[in-house]
Amino acid sequence: MDRKTFRNWAHRAADWSADYLEHVHEKPVRAQTKPGEIAAKLPATPPEFGDDMEQIIQDVDRLLMPGMTHWQHPRFFAYFPANSSPPSVIAEYLTATMAAQCMLWQTSPAATELETHVLAWLRQMIGLPDDFQAVIQDSASSATLAAILTAREQALSFRGNNDGLADHPAVRVYCSAQAHSSIDKAIWIAGIGQKNLVKIETYPDNGMNAAALEHAIEADRANGTYPAAVIATVGSTSIGAMDDLRTIGEVAQRQGLYFHIDAAWAGSALICEEYRHLIDGVDLADSFVFNPHKWLLTNFDCTAHFVKDPKALVQTLGIQPDYLKTQGAAGYNYSEWSIPLGRRFRALKLWFVIRSYGVSALRQIIRNHISMAESLASWIDAHPHFELTTRPSLSLFTFRYAPKGESDLDELNAKLVQAINDDGRIYLTQTRYQNDYVIRFSVGQLYTADRDIELAWNVIQELAGAITAAP
Numbered sequence: 001m002d003r004k005t006f007r008n009w010a011h012r013a014a015d016w017s018a019d020y021l022e023h024v025h026e027k028p029v030r031a032q033t034k035p036g037e038i039a040a041k042l043p044a045t046p047p048e049f050g051d052d053m054e055q056i057i058q059d060v061d062r063l064l065m066p067g068m069t070h071w072q073h074p075r076f077f078a079y080f081p082a083n084s085s086p087p088s089v090i091a092e093y094l095t096a097t098m099a100a101q102c103m104l105w106q107t108s109p110a111a112t113e114l115e116t117h118v119l120a121w122l123r124q125m126i127g128l129p130d131d132f133q134a135v136i137q138d139s140a141s142s143a144t145l146a147a148i149l150t151a152r153e154q155a156l157s158f159r160g161n162n163d164g165l166a167d168h169p170a171v172r173v174y175c176s177a178q179a180h181s182s183i184d185k186a187i188w189i190a191g192i193g194q195k196n197l198v199k200i201e202t203y204p205d206n207g208m209n210a211a212a213l214e215h216a217i218e219a220d221r222a223n224g225t226y227p228a229a230v231i232a233t234v235g236s237t238s239i240g241a242m243d244d245l246r247t248i249g250e251v252a253q254r255q256g257l258y259f260h261i262d263a264a265w266a267g268s269a270l271i272c273e274e275y276r277h278l279i280d281g282v283d284l285a286d287s288f289v290f291n292p293h294k295w296l297l298t299n300f301d302c303t304a305h306f307v308k309d310p311k312a313l314v315q316t317l318g319i320q321p322d323y324l325k326t327q328g329a330a331g332y333n334y335s336e337w338s339i340p341l342g343r344r345f346r347a348l349k350l351w352f353v354i355r356s357y358g359v360s361a362l363r364q365i366i367r368n369h370i371s372m373a374e375s376l377a378s379w380i381d382a383h384p385h386f387e388l389t390t391r392p393s394l395s396l397f398t399f400r401y402a403p404k405g406e407s408d409l410d411e412l413n414a415k416l417v418q419a420i421n422d423d424g425r426i427y428l429t430q431t432r433y434q435n436d437y438v439i440r441f442s443v444g445q446l447y448t449a450d451r452d453i454e455l456a457w458n459v460i461q462e463l464a465g466a467i468t469a470a471p
């Protein structure tokens, strides 16, 4: 493609994107296609000669769009949001154009220095103590893996990378039963083994039981294993459960364990001062992770990984073969803080978002989402045929349909979720709470407005009525 044609198509792509955002609310939120339906329409072999761009773009609309689930739809209430925003998209376009590998300071000093700078802004925005430094990772899963590897190495006096784990006592890691599955996966990858991930029981408020935690650590140590890390969650995926960081951090500190905090979703809400109490005790942490790519309008991938002691992280993940050595360069080499070597220029989109919106507008967006979730939860709570199963934690709550006389509520609610998502006007997902099948409702999409919440409530009532009326 020559430069003139590129310019033309770049303008066309901008129009496509603006049209998409203008009309996305008219589409079913969740793709309504059957497995294999899209793949069956694609040619089995690659083209020997280049296709016309006009044809390729038409195929995006014709072949692929029916199979897209629309995460930027204002009535996307499933999972957690994965927001994009216009400034973020524009920055991403520039990033893709430059396509710099920002693995070493020298391979793009501006990218490294902007990353350090914009993360210092983010640290101030969420009220973390200023002795945290930070790096952008591709995902919270990677950041948590990096934390677990660091904790493992600290517990093994930095011998694990060299020796392997076979000749060392088992390393033990602790989290609550509410913690995200990325912790389980990190444990597998770190070679620690699922049986050495100890899931601590929770208090009735669903936060980790600190006394049970301390008891488990002491018992494990008495058994000759190496307790290495405690991972606390601020805003669990299932119901938004919050661990009490101060009491858990004090246990970790007393016991000499690495303390990591997973605030992947809820971290964005900390830009509002009224939610800072949720991280009281964060000063005791060794690392803290949250995803601007969830709720801070910065499209995937952008995970902020804060660490107290970058030296321990670099001692765990840093490697300097001759071909990566740089002469006379004094800045950070962020690839030594991360698992992959290659790194995109992710700081640019975060910088665009923060500059373009300003912190005050970002705060207002988060506050609106929380207030919309609280309104809907209160309507559900007041309805005689619905139950609020967990109250709003920030902008997430769960509920179920429980009309009098229905015996199998799990099956009824599974049917309701399916009916809602097949209908297409809204999209939400399910989870289990205290063994019951419940429906999750998460508000956080940039374009969601009050009318979308009202429509969601109408759809839920209409389809609930229809499934109980059906013979």
Ligand SMILES: Cc1ncc(COP(=O)(O)O)c(C=O)c1O
Pocket (backbone or CB within 6 Å): 080, 138, 139, 140, 141, 142, 180, 182, 233, 235, 236, 237, 262, 263, 264, 265, 291, 303
């Ligand atoms: C609490 C929590 N931790 C970790 C993750 C994983 O995030 P990522 O997709 O960035 O790895 C999620 C994803 O929803 C989450 O909710």
